[in-house]
Amino acid sequence: MAEWLYEAGIGEARAALVEGGTIVEARVAHEGGLRAGSVRRARLARITAPGRRGLATFDDGEAVLEPLPPGVAEGGRLLIQIVREAIPEAGRPKPARARAAAEGAEVGDGPDLAAQLAAGDVPVRAVPVHGPDLLEAAGWSELIEEATDGAIDFAGGALRLSVTPAMTLFDVDGVLPPAALALAGAQAAARAIRRMEIGGSIGIDLPTVSDKAVRQAVAAVVDAILPQPFERTAVNGFGFLQIVRRRVRASLPELLAADPVLTAALGLLRQAERAAGIGTRTLVAAPAVIARIAERADWTEALARRTGTAVALRADAARAISQCYVQTDYPPPRP
Known part of the structure:
Protein backbone atom coordinates (compact mmCIF):
# COMPACT_ATOMS: atom_id res chain seq x y z
CA MET A 1 0.00 0.00 0.00
CA ALA A 2 1.24 3.47 -0.84
CA GLU A 3 1.93 5.93 1.97
CA TRP A 4 3.63 9.25 2.47
CA LEU A 5 6.57 9.24 4.85
CA TYR A 6 6.89 12.68 6.43
CA GLU A 7 9.91 13.96 8.33
CA ALA A 8 9.91 17.32 10.11
CA GLY A 9 13.63 18.05 9.88
CA ILE A 10 15.66 20.99 11.13
CA GLY A 11 15.38 23.82 8.60
CA GLU A 12 13.29 21.79 6.18
CA ALA A 13 10.54 19.21 5.95
CA ARG A 14 10.84 16.12 3.77
CA ALA A 15 8.31 13.70 2.38
CA ALA A 16 8.38 10.65 0.16
CA LEU A 17 5.50 8.74 -1.38
CA VAL A 18 6.58 5.12 -1.11
CA GLU A 19 5.07 2.22 -3.04
CA GLY A 20 6.51 -1.26 -2.78
CA GLY A 21 9.50 0.03 -0.81
CA THR A 22 10.46 2.57 -3.52
CA ILE A 23 10.09 6.34 -3.64
CA VAL A 24 7.75 7.35 -6.46
CA GLU A 25 7.34 11.01 -5.44
CA ALA A 26 9.40 13.23 -3.16
CA ARG A 27 9.06 16.70 -1.71
CA VAL A 28 11.41 18.98 0.21
CA ALA A 29 10.17 22.25 1.72
CA HIS A 30 12.60 24.73 3.25
CA GLU A 31 11.41 26.73 6.23
CA GLY A 32 10.12 30.22 5.52
CA GLY A 33 9.43 31.52 2.05
CA LEU A 34 6.15 32.40 0.40
CA ARG A 35 4.01 29.30 -0.10
CA ALA A 36 1.42 28.67 -2.79
CA GLY A 37 -2.05 29.47 -1.51
CA SER A 38 -0.88 32.43 0.59
CA VAL A 39 -3.13 35.49 0.52
CA ARG A 40 -1.60 38.96 0.87
CA ARG A 41 -2.67 42.58 0.87
CA ALA A 42 -0.73 43.99 -2.06
CA ARG A 43 -0.17 47.08 -4.17
CA LEU A 44 -0.11 47.02 -7.96
CA ALA A 45 3.33 48.57 -8.30
CA ARG A 46 3.60 48.44 -12.08
CA ILE A 47 1.61 47.32 -15.11
CA THR A 48 3.96 45.41 -17.40
CA ALA A 49 1.43 44.32 -20.03
CA PRO A 50 -1.65 46.55 -20.18
CA GLY A 51 -4.82 44.61 -19.52
CA ARG A 52 -2.91 41.40 -18.84
CA ARG A 53 -0.05 41.48 -16.39
CA GLY A 54 1.55 43.55 -13.64
CA LEU A 55 3.86 43.43 -10.65
CA ALA A 56 2.31 43.34 -7.17
CA THR A 57 4.34 44.11 -4.05
CA PHE A 58 3.56 43.33 -0.42
CA ASP A 59 5.31 43.26 2.95
CA ASP A 60 7.23 40.03 2.45
CA GLY A 61 7.82 39.97 -1.29
CA GLU A 62 6.51 40.56 -4.77
CA ALA A 63 4.67 38.56 -7.40
CA VAL A 64 3.69 38.73 -11.04
CA LEU A 65 -0.05 39.37 -11.10
CA GLU A 66 -1.94 37.80 -14.02
CA PRO A 67 -4.60 38.40 -15.17
CA LEU A 68 -4.98 42.00 -14.08
CA PRO A 69 -8.29 42.49 -12.28
CA PRO A 70 -10.52 45.15 -13.84
CA GLY A 71 -10.62 48.55 -12.22
CA VAL A 72 -7.22 48.38 -10.49
CA ALA A 73 -4.71 51.01 -11.61
CA GLU A 74 -1.04 51.35 -10.78
CA GLY A 75 -0.69 52.10 -7.09
CA GLY A 76 -4.05 50.48 -6.34
CA ARG A 77 -4.55 48.08 -3.43
CA LEU A 78 -5.99 44.59 -3.68
CA LEU A 79 -5.93 41.09 -2.19
CA ILE A 80 -3.89 38.54 -4.12
CA GLN A 81 -3.34 34.79 -3.84
CA ILE A 82 -0.05 33.08 -4.70
CA VAL A 83 -0.57 30.39 -7.34
CA ARG A 84 3.09 29.57 -8.01
CA GLU A 85 5.99 29.99 -5.64
CA ALA A 86 9.19 31.78 -6.66
CA ILE A 87 11.51 29.62 -8.77
CA PRO A 88 15.27 29.87 -8.17
CA GLU A 89 17.20 30.35 -11.38
CA ALA A 90 20.83 31.27 -12.04
CA GLY A 91 21.18 35.00 -12.65
CA ARG A 92 17.49 35.90 -12.63
CA PRO A 93 15.16 34.07 -10.21
CA LYS A 94 11.55 33.86 -11.37
CA PRO A 95 9.25 35.74 -8.98
CA ALA A 96 6.13 34.18 -7.55
CA ARG A 97 2.95 34.35 -9.61
CA ALA A 98 -0.39 35.49 -8.26
CA ARG A 99 -3.99 36.22 -9.16
CA ALA A 100 -6.65 38.34 -7.52
CA ALA A 101 -7.92 36.56 -4.42
CA ALA A 102 -11.50 35.38 -4.22
CA GLU A 103 -13.99 37.62 -2.47
CA GLY A 104 -13.91 37.01 1.27
CA ALA A 105 -10.44 35.44 1.27
CA GLU A 106 -8.54 35.82 4.53
CA VAL A 107 -4.96 37.06 4.64
CA GLY A 108 -2.61 34.28 5.69
CA ASP A 109 -0.02 31.71 4.65
CA GLY A 110 -0.72 28.80 2.35
CA PRO A 111 -0.64 25.25 3.72
CA ASP A 112 2.75 23.85 4.70
CA LEU A 113 3.99 20.47 3.50
CA ALA A 114 2.36 18.55 6.37
CA ALA A 115 -1.01 20.18 5.69
CA GLN A 116 -0.71 19.56 1.94
CA LEU A 117 -0.13 15.87 2.50
CA ALA A 118 -2.91 15.60 5.08
CA ALA A 119 -5.37 17.10 2.58
CA GLY A 120 -4.74 14.24 0.13
CA ASP A 121 -6.23 10.75 0.11
CA VAL A 122 -2.97 8.85 0.74
CA PRO A 123 -2.09 7.88 4.34
CA VAL A 124 0.72 9.90 5.95
CA ARG A 125 3.15 8.43 8.46
CA ALA A 126 5.39 10.72 10.51
CA VAL A 127 8.96 9.42 10.64
CA PRO A 128 10.53 10.05 14.07
CA VAL A 129 14.22 10.81 14.52
CA HIS A 130 14.64 7.95 16.98
CA GLY A 131 13.98 4.75 15.12
CA PRO A 132 14.55 3.18 11.72
CA ASP A 133 15.36 5.62 8.93
CA LEU A 134 12.46 4.74 6.67
CA LEU A 135 13.27 7.43 4.11
CA GLU A 136 16.80 6.14 3.73
CA ALA A 137 15.56 2.55 3.43
CA ALA A 138 13.39 3.64 0.49
CA GLY A 139 16.35 5.26 -1.31
CA PRO A 253 16.79 19.61 -8.73
CA GLU A 254 16.08 23.36 -8.79
CA LEU A 255 15.73 23.56 -5.03
CA LEU A 256 18.96 21.66 -4.33
CA ALA A 257 20.97 23.58 -6.93
CA ALA A 258 19.74 27.01 -5.82
CA ASP A 259 21.98 27.09 -2.73
CA PRO A 260 24.50 24.20 -2.53
CA VAL A 261 25.82 25.41 0.82
CA LEU A 262 22.33 25.38 2.33
CA THR A 263 21.66 21.96 0.83
CA ALA A 264 24.83 20.59 2.41
CA ALA A 265 24.09 22.25 5.77
CA LEU A 266 20.57 20.83 6.00
CA GLY A 267 21.81 17.40 4.92
CA LEU A 268 24.48 17.49 7.62
CA LEU A 269 21.89 18.37 10.26
CA ARG A 270 19.86 15.35 9.16
CA GLN A 271 22.95 13.16 9.52
CA ALA A 272 23.56 14.56 12.98
CA GLU A 273 20.01 13.85 14.14
CA ARG A 274 20.42 10.18 13.29
CA ALA A 275 24.11 9.68 14.13
CA ALA A 276 24.90 6.59 16.18
CA GLY A 277 26.94 6.77 19.37
CA ILE A 278 26.80 8.96 22.44
CA GLY A 279 28.41 12.15 23.60
CA THR A 280 28.97 15.41 21.76
CA ARG A 281 27.98 15.43 18.12
CA THR A 282 30.65 17.25 16.14
CA LEU A 283 29.59 18.41 12.69
CA VAL A 284 32.55 18.49 10.29
CA ALA A 285 32.30 20.22 6.92
CA ALA A 286 33.74 22.84 4.60
CA PRO A 287 34.04 26.31 6.18
CA ALA A 288 31.12 27.72 4.18
CA VAL A 289 28.81 24.96 5.41
CA ILE A 290 29.87 25.35 9.03
CA ALA A 291 29.47 29.13 8.77
CA ARG A 292 25.91 28.72 7.47
CA ILE A 293 25.00 26.46 10.41
CA ALA A 294 26.75 28.76 12.89
CA GLU A 295 24.59 31.65 11.69
CA ARG A 296 21.49 29.81 12.88
CA ALA A 297 21.66 29.24 16.62
CA ASP A 298 18.09 27.89 16.47
CA TRP A 299 19.29 25.01 14.28
CA THR A 300 22.01 23.85 16.69
CA GLU A 301 19.68 24.40 19.65
CA ALA A 302 17.05 22.22 17.99
CA LEU A 303 19.65 19.56 17.25
CA ALA A 304 20.84 19.53 20.86
CA ARG A 305 17.26 19.32 22.10
CA ARG A 306 16.28 16.50 19.76
CA THR A 307 19.36 14.39 20.43
CA GLY A 308 19.91 15.24 24.09
CA THR A 309 23.60 15.91 23.44
CA ALA A 310 25.99 18.81 23.09
CA VAL A 311 26.72 20.03 19.55
CA ALA A 312 30.07 21.22 18.20
CA LEU A 313 31.05 22.59 14.79
CA ARG A 314 34.40 22.05 13.06
CA ALA A 315 35.41 23.58 9.73
CA ASP A 316 37.77 21.61 7.51
CA ALA A 317 39.14 23.65 4.59
CA ALA A 318 40.29 20.49 2.82
CA ARG A 319 36.72 19.26 2.34
CA ALA A 320 34.41 19.91 -0.58
CA ILE A 321 30.99 21.35 0.21
CA SER A 322 29.35 17.95 -0.19
CA GLN A 323 31.86 16.11 2.01
CA CYS A 324 30.26 16.41 5.44
CA TYR A 325 30.23 13.99 8.34
CA VAL A 326 29.29 13.71 11.99
CA GLN A 327 31.61 12.52 14.75
CA THR A 328 30.49 11.37 18.20
CA ASP A 329 32.60 11.04 21.35
CA TYR A 330 31.74 7.39 21.78
CA PRO A 331 30.76 5.72 18.49
CA PRO A 332 28.98 2.38 18.67
CA PRO A 333 31.20 -0.71 18.74
CA ARG A 334 31.85 -2.45 15.47
CA PRO A 335 29.84 -5.63 14.94
Whole structure:
Protein backbone atom coordinates (compact mmCIF):
# COMPACT_ATOMS: atom_id res chain seq x y z
CA MET A 1 0.00 0.00 0.00
CA ALA A 2 1.24 3.47 -0.84
CA GLU A 3 1.93 5.93 1.97
CA TRP A 4 3.63 9.25 2.47
CA LEU A 5 6.57 9.24 4.85
CA TYR A 6 6.89 12.68 6.43
CA GLU A 7 9.91 13.96 8.33
CA ALA A 8 9.91 17.32 10.11
CA GLY A 9 13.63 18.05 9.88
CA ILE A 10 15.66 20.99 11.13
CA GLY A 11 15.38 23.82 8.60
CA GLU A 12 13.29 21.79 6.18
CA ALA A 13 10.54 19.21 5.95
CA ARG A 14 10.84 16.12 3.77
CA ALA A 15 8.31 13.70 2.38
CA ALA A 16 8.38 10.65 0.16
CA LEU A 17 5.50 8.74 -1.38
CA VAL A 18 6.58 5.12 -1.11
CA GLU A 19 5.07 2.22 -3.04
CA GLY A 20 6.51 -1.26 -2.78
CA GLY A 21 9.50 0.03 -0.81
CA THR A 22 10.46 2.57 -3.52
CA ILE A 23 10.09 6.34 -3.64
CA VAL A 24 7.75 7.35 -6.46
CA GLU A 25 7.34 11.01 -5.44
CA ALA A 26 9.40 13.23 -3.16
CA ARG A 27 9.06 16.70 -1.71
CA VAL A 28 11.41 18.98 0.21
CA ALA A 29 10.17 22.25 1.72
CA HIS A 30 12.60 24.73 3.25
CA GLU A 31 11.41 26.73 6.23
CA GLY A 32 10.12 30.22 5.52
CA GLY A 33 9.43 31.52 2.05
CA LEU A 34 6.15 32.40 0.40
CA ARG A 35 4.01 29.30 -0.10
CA ALA A 36 1.42 28.67 -2.79
CA GLY A 37 -2.05 29.47 -1.51
CA SER A 38 -0.88 32.43 0.59
CA VAL A 39 -3.13 35.49 0.52
CA ARG A 40 -1.60 38.96 0.87
CA ARG A 41 -2.67 42.58 0.87
CA ALA A 42 -0.73 43.99 -2.06
CA ARG A 43 -0.17 47.08 -4.17
CA LEU A 44 -0.11 47.02 -7.96
CA ALA A 45 3.33 48.57 -8.30
CA ARG A 46 3.60 48.44 -12.08
CA ILE A 47 1.61 47.32 -15.11
CA THR A 48 3.96 45.41 -17.40
CA ALA A 49 1.43 44.32 -20.03
CA PRO A 50 -1.65 46.55 -20.18
CA GLY A 51 -4.82 44.61 -19.52
CA ARG A 52 -2.91 41.40 -18.84
CA ARG A 53 -0.05 41.48 -16.39
CA GLY A 54 1.55 43.55 -13.64
CA LEU A 55 3.86 43.43 -10.65
CA ALA A 56 2.31 43.34 -7.17
CA THR A 57 4.34 44.11 -4.05
CA PHE A 58 3.56 43.33 -0.42
CA ASP A 59 5.31 43.26 2.95
CA ASP A 60 7.23 40.03 2.45
CA GLY A 61 7.82 39.97 -1.29
CA GLU A 62 6.51 40.56 -4.77
CA ALA A 63 4.67 38.56 -7.40
CA VAL A 64 3.69 38.73 -11.04
CA LEU A 65 -0.05 39.37 -11.10
CA GLU A 66 -1.94 37.80 -14.02
CA PRO A 67 -4.60 38.40 -15.17
CA LEU A 68 -4.98 42.00 -14.08
CA PRO A 69 -8.29 42.49 -12.28
CA PRO A 70 -10.52 45.15 -13.84
CA GLY A 71 -10.62 48.55 -12.22
CA VAL A 72 -7.22 48.38 -10.49
CA ALA A 73 -4.71 51.01 -11.61
CA GLU A 74 -1.04 51.35 -10.78
CA GLY A 75 -0.69 52.10 -7.09
CA GLY A 76 -4.05 50.48 -6.34
CA ARG A 77 -4.55 48.08 -3.43
CA LEU A 78 -5.99 44.59 -3.68
CA LEU A 79 -5.93 41.09 -2.19
CA ILE A 80 -3.89 38.54 -4.12
CA GLN A 81 -3.34 34.79 -3.84
CA ILE A 82 -0.05 33.08 -4.70
CA VAL A 83 -0.57 30.39 -7.34
CA ARG A 84 3.09 29.57 -8.01
CA GLU A 85 5.99 29.99 -5.64
CA ALA A 86 9.19 31.78 -6.66
CA ILE A 87 11.51 29.62 -8.77
CA PRO A 88 15.27 29.87 -8.17
CA GLU A 89 17.20 30.35 -11.38
CA ALA A 90 20.83 31.27 -12.04
CA GLY A 91 21.18 35.00 -12.65
CA ARG A 92 17.49 35.90 -12.63
CA PRO A 93 15.16 34.07 -10.21
CA LYS A 94 11.55 33.86 -11.37
CA PRO A 95 9.25 35.74 -8.98
CA ALA A 96 6.13 34.18 -7.55
CA ARG A 97 2.95 34.35 -9.61
CA ALA A 98 -0.39 35.49 -8.26
CA ARG A 99 -3.99 36.22 -9.16
CA ALA A 100 -6.65 38.34 -7.52
CA ALA A 101 -7.92 36.56 -4.42
CA ALA A 102 -11.50 35.38 -4.22
CA GLU A 103 -13.99 37.62 -2.47
CA GLY A 104 -13.91 37.01 1.27
CA ALA A 105 -10.44 35.44 1.27
CA GLU A 106 -8.54 35.82 4.53
CA VAL A 107 -4.96 37.06 4.64
CA GLY A 108 -2.61 34.28 5.69
CA ASP A 109 -0.02 31.71 4.65
CA GLY A 110 -0.72 28.80 2.35
CA PRO A 111 -0.64 25.25 3.72
CA ASP A 112 2.75 23.85 4.70
CA LEU A 113 3.99 20.47 3.50
CA ALA A 114 2.36 18.55 6.37
CA ALA A 115 -1.01 20.18 5.69
CA GLN A 116 -0.71 19.56 1.94
CA LEU A 117 -0.13 15.87 2.50
CA ALA A 118 -2.91 15.60 5.08
CA ALA A 119 -5.37 17.10 2.58
CA GLY A 120 -4.74 14.24 0.13
CA ASP A 121 -6.23 10.75 0.11
CA VAL A 122 -2.97 8.85 0.74
CA PRO A 123 -2.09 7.88 4.34
CA VAL A 124 0.72 9.90 5.95
CA ARG A 125 3.15 8.43 8.46
CA ALA A 126 5.39 10.72 10.51
CA VAL A 127 8.96 9.42 10.64
CA PRO A 128 10.53 10.05 14.07
CA VAL A 129 14.22 10.81 14.52
CA HIS A 130 14.64 7.95 16.98
CA GLY A 131 13.98 4.75 15.12
CA PRO A 132 14.55 3.18 11.72
CA ASP A 133 15.36 5.62 8.93
CA LEU A 134 12.46 4.74 6.67
CA LEU A 135 13.27 7.43 4.11
CA GLU A 136 16.80 6.14 3.73
CA ALA A 137 15.56 2.55 3.43
CA ALA A 138 13.39 3.64 0.49
CA GLY A 139 16.35 5.26 -1.31
CA TRP A 140 16.37 8.87 -0.10
CA SER A 141 20.13 9.46 -0.43
CA GLU A 142 20.20 7.98 -3.92
CA LEU A 143 17.33 10.25 -4.98
CA ILE A 144 19.04 13.36 -3.59
CA GLU A 145 22.27 12.40 -5.38
CA GLU A 146 20.42 11.95 -8.69
CA ALA A 147 18.67 15.30 -8.31
CA THR A 148 21.94 17.01 -7.41
CA ASP A 149 24.30 15.68 -10.09
CA GLY A 150 21.72 14.90 -12.79
CA ALA A 151 23.01 11.38 -13.52
CA ILE A 152 20.27 8.74 -13.43
CA ASP A 153 21.09 5.15 -14.36
CA PHE A 154 18.66 2.56 -15.64
CA ALA A 155 19.12 -0.95 -17.02
CA GLY A 156 20.94 -0.59 -20.34
CA GLY A 157 21.40 3.16 -20.24
CA ALA A 158 21.46 6.44 -18.37
CA LEU A 159 19.75 9.81 -18.26
CA ARG A 160 21.48 13.17 -18.02
CA LEU A 161 19.20 15.75 -16.41
CA SER A 162 19.82 19.44 -17.16
CA VAL A 163 17.82 22.37 -15.79
CA THR A 164 17.70 25.38 -18.15
CA PRO A 165 15.73 28.64 -17.96
CA ALA A 166 13.45 27.40 -20.74
CA MET A 167 12.83 23.80 -19.69
CA THR A 168 14.15 20.76 -17.87
CA LEU A 169 15.89 18.41 -20.31
CA PHE A 170 16.57 14.67 -20.19
CA ASP A 171 19.15 13.23 -22.57
CA VAL A 172 18.90 9.47 -23.04
CA ASP A 173 21.98 7.37 -23.82
CA GLY A 174 22.85 3.70 -23.55
CA VAL A 175 23.87 0.42 -25.15
CA LEU A 176 20.44 -1.00 -25.99
CA PRO A 177 19.12 -1.06 -29.58
CA PRO A 178 17.43 2.26 -30.46
CA ALA A 179 13.83 1.09 -30.06
CA ALA A 180 14.47 -0.63 -26.72
CA LEU A 181 16.55 2.31 -25.50
CA ALA A 182 13.81 4.77 -26.40
CA LEU A 183 11.23 2.77 -24.44
CA ALA A 184 13.48 2.25 -21.42
CA GLY A 185 14.69 5.86 -21.48
CA ALA A 186 11.16 7.27 -21.66
CA GLN A 187 10.13 5.10 -18.74
CA ALA A 188 13.12 6.20 -16.65
CA ALA A 189 12.56 9.88 -17.51
CA ALA A 190 8.86 9.74 -16.65
CA ARG A 191 9.66 8.15 -13.30
CA ALA A 192 12.29 10.80 -12.58
CA ILE A 193 9.86 13.59 -13.47
CA ARG A 194 7.38 12.26 -10.95
CA ARG A 195 9.97 11.44 -8.28
CA MET A 196 11.52 14.90 -8.41
CA GLU A 197 8.27 16.87 -8.80
CA ILE A 198 9.44 18.45 -12.06
CA GLY A 199 6.89 20.80 -13.58
CA GLY A 200 6.70 23.35 -16.36
CA SER A 201 8.15 22.57 -19.76
CA ILE A 202 10.11 19.30 -19.98
CA GLY A 203 11.97 17.79 -22.92
CA ILE A 204 13.10 14.18 -23.38
CA ASP A 205 15.72 13.62 -26.09
CA LEU A 206 15.39 9.96 -27.12
CA PRO A 207 17.19 7.91 -29.76
CA THR A 208 15.85 8.47 -33.27
CA VAL A 209 13.31 5.76 -34.10
CA SER A 210 11.72 5.62 -37.54
CA ASP A 211 9.01 3.11 -36.64
CA LYS A 212 5.83 5.07 -35.84
CA ALA A 213 4.44 2.21 -33.74
CA VAL A 214 7.52 2.34 -31.50
CA ARG A 215 7.19 6.11 -31.12
CA GLN A 216 3.54 5.65 -30.11
CA ALA A 217 4.58 2.97 -27.60
CA VAL A 218 7.12 5.38 -26.11
CA ALA A 219 4.42 8.02 -25.63
CA ALA A 220 2.13 5.41 -24.07
CA VAL A 221 4.83 4.57 -21.51
CA VAL A 222 4.92 8.21 -20.42
CA ASP A 223 1.12 8.34 -20.20
CA ALA A 224 1.09 5.24 -17.99
CA ILE A 225 3.61 6.62 -15.48
CA LEU A 226 2.86 10.33 -15.14
CA PRO A 227 -0.34 11.19 -13.29
CA GLN A 228 -2.69 13.66 -14.91
CA PRO A 229 -2.95 16.54 -15.54
CA PHE A 230 -0.22 17.11 -18.13
CA GLU A 231 0.08 17.72 -21.84
CA ARG A 232 2.60 16.27 -24.25
CA THR A 233 3.53 16.19 -27.89
CA ALA A 234 3.96 13.04 -29.95
CA VAL A 235 7.50 11.70 -30.29
CA ASN A 236 8.80 13.37 -33.43
CA GLY A 237 11.02 11.81 -36.05
CA PHE A 238 14.14 13.03 -34.26
CA GLY A 239 13.16 11.32 -31.01
CA PHE A 240 12.12 14.43 -29.08
CA LEU A 241 9.13 14.45 -26.74
CA GLN A 242 7.92 17.55 -24.89
CA ILE A 243 5.79 17.49 -21.75
CA VAL A 244 4.12 20.36 -19.93
CA ARG A 245 3.06 19.89 -16.31
CA ARG A 246 1.48 22.25 -13.81
CA ARG A 247 4.17 24.04 -11.84
CA VAL A 248 3.42 25.21 -8.31
CA ARG A 249 6.91 25.27 -6.80
CA ALA A 250 10.55 24.59 -7.60
CA SER A 251 11.44 21.04 -8.57
CA LEU A 252 13.79 19.03 -6.38
CA PRO A 253 16.79 19.61 -8.73
CA GLU A 254 16.08 23.36 -8.79
CA LEU A 255 15.73 23.56 -5.03
CA LEU A 256 18.96 21.66 -4.33
CA ALA A 257 20.97 23.58 -6.93
CA ALA A 258 19.74 27.01 -5.82
CA ASP A 259 21.98 27.09 -2.73
CA PRO A 260 24.50 24.20 -2.53
CA VAL A 261 25.82 25.41 0.82
CA LEU A 262 22.33 25.38 2.33
CA THR A 263 21.66 21.96 0.83
CA ALA A 264 24.83 20.59 2.41
CA ALA A 265 24.09 22.25 5.77
CA LEU A 266 20.57 20.83 6.00
CA GLY A 267 21.81 17.40 4.92
CA LEU A 268 24.48 17.49 7.62
CA LEU A 269 21.89 18.37 10.26
CA ARG A 270 19.86 15.35 9.16
CA GLN A 271 22.95 13.16 9.52
CA ALA A 272 23.56 14.56 12.98
CA GLU A 273 20.01 13.85 14.14
CA ARG A 274 20.42 10.18 13.29
CA ALA A 275 24.11 9.68 14.13
CA ALA A 276 24.90 6.59 16.18
CA GLY A 277 26.94 6.77 19.37
CA ILE A 278 26.80 8.96 22.44
CA GLY A 279 28.41 12.15 23.60
CA THR A 280 28.97 15.41 21.76
CA ARG A 281 27.98 15.43 18.12
CA THR A 282 30.65 17.25 16.14
CA LEU A 283 29.59 18.41 12.69
CA VAL A 284 32.55 18.49 10.29
CA ALA A 285 32.30 20.22 6.92
CA ALA A 286 33.74 22.84 4.60
CA PRO A 287 34.04 26.31 6.18
CA ALA A 288 31.12 27.72 4.18
CA VAL A 289 28.81 24.96 5.41
CA ILE A 290 29.87 25.35 9.03
CA ALA A 291 29.47 29.13 8.77
CA ARG A 292 25.91 28.72 7.47
CA ILE A 293 25.00 26.46 10.41
CA ALA A 294 26.75 28.76 12.89
CA GLU A 295 24.59 31.65 11.69
CA ARG A 296 21.49 29.81 12.88
CA ALA A 297 21.66 29.24 16.62
CA ASP A 298 18.09 27.89 16.47
CA TRP A 299 19.29 25.01 14.28
CA THR A 300 22.01 23.85 16.69
CA GLU A 301 19.68 24.40 19.65
CA ALA A 302 17.05 22.22 17.99
CA LEU A 303 19.65 19.56 17.25
CA ALA A 304 20.84 19.53 20.86
CA ARG A 305 17.26 19.32 22.10
CA ARG A 306 16.28 16.50 19.76
CA THR A 307 19.36 14.39 20.43
CA GLY A 308 19.91 15.24 24.09
CA THR A 309 23.60 15.91 23.44
CA ALA A 310 25.99 18.81 23.09
CA VAL A 311 26.72 20.03 19.55
CA ALA A 312 30.07 21.22 18.20
CA LEU A 313 31.05 22.59 14.79
CA ARG A 314 34.40 22.05 13.06
CA ALA A 315 35.41 23.58 9.73
CA ASP A 316 37.77 21.61 7.51
CA ALA A 317 39.14 23.65 4.59
CA ALA A 318 40.29 20.49 2.82
CA ARG A 319 36.72 19.26 2.34
CA ALA A 320 34.41 19.91 -0.58
CA ILE A 321 30.99 21.35 0.21
CA SER A 322 29.35 17.95 -0.19
CA GLN A 323 31.86 16.11 2.01
CA CYS A 324 30.26 16.41 5.44
CA TYR A 325 30.23 13.99 8.34
CA VAL A 326 29.29 13.71 11.99
CA GLN A 327 31.61 12.52 14.75
CA THR A 328 30.49 11.37 18.20
CA ASP A 329 32.60 11.04 21.35
CA TYR A 330 31.74 7.39 21.78
CA PRO A 331 30.76 5.72 18.49
CA PRO A 332 28.98 2.38 18.67
CA PRO A 333 31.20 -0.71 18.74
CA ARG A 334 31.85 -2.45 15.47
CA PRO A 335 29.84 -5.63 14.94
